[in-house]
Amino acid sequence: MALSMFGEYFHNVDAKGRLSVPAKFRDTLGSTVVISVDPDGCLRIYSSEKWDEVITRMAEQIPTSTPQGRKLFRYFTSKASTCELDSQGRIIIPPSLRQHAGITKEVVVVGSGEKAEVWDKARYEEMFADMEEDSVVSDLIEEYGLNF
Secondary structure: OOOOEOOEEEEEOOOOOEEEOOHHHHHHHOOEEEEEEOOOOOEEEEEHHHHHHHHHHHHHHOOOOOHHHHHHHHHHHHOOEEEEOOOOOEEEOOHHHHHHHOOOOEEEEEEEEOEEEEEEHHHHHHHOHHHHOOOHHHHHHHHHOOOO
16 A cells, blocks of 8 residues: 555544544545554554554564563554544544543644544644754754655
């Protein structure tokens, strides 16, 4: 699958936990998605096919023969939830996932290649606050040896 999701979209989550998935992401994600936690404090949305690939990779990379490995694998799988897009392109984010990401109302849905991320708006803006400094982006480009 191409890294086809990019951009940022500002939305609101209603009292029932419904979020409108950006129309530009719906074809890539399909009608059934998996929402999981992200260690950075946001949520990840995958197509069900991509989620299967992610879980397979995790199972290959995480040593589930160790207690810590099993704990890490469980962390990601137990907190994942399958959601169906409704006729208006919305999903319902379970309360436990909203709590993990600090989501109350305003969110930013961010395309991140093969997945979408859902951020609480204030948390998202705080994460990028230091990027506004003149040299931060340039320094990171140099550090990672990016050439584009």
